[in-house]
Amino acid sequence: MCQHLPPCPSADAVGREAARLVAYHPEQGWGLLCNGVVFFDDTGELLPDGRSVVPSPVLMAAAAA
Incomplete structure (x- = not known):
């Protein structure tokens, strides 16, 4: 899915949370x-x-806490 260079970590990678944010809905x-x-x-x-x-x-x- 990622089109960035260098590519973001895959969904199966340990660091998958380091991928770029595409959409965010804080509410x-x-x-x-x-x-x-x-x-x-x-x-x-x-x-x-x-x-x-x-x-x-x-x-x-x-x-x-």
Whole structure:
């Protein structure tokens, strides 16, 4: 999906969150990266193949404090 040079990390890469932001909807709490990953403000993710990544418990605990 990414047309940038150098290309952004793929949706399967460990650093997939480093891809460029394509759309962001802060009022709804989500954004779309150029690699097709939908990320949520709670650190959860939805990958292009439909798999979900649960929010990070460490970041969730820090946000609650």
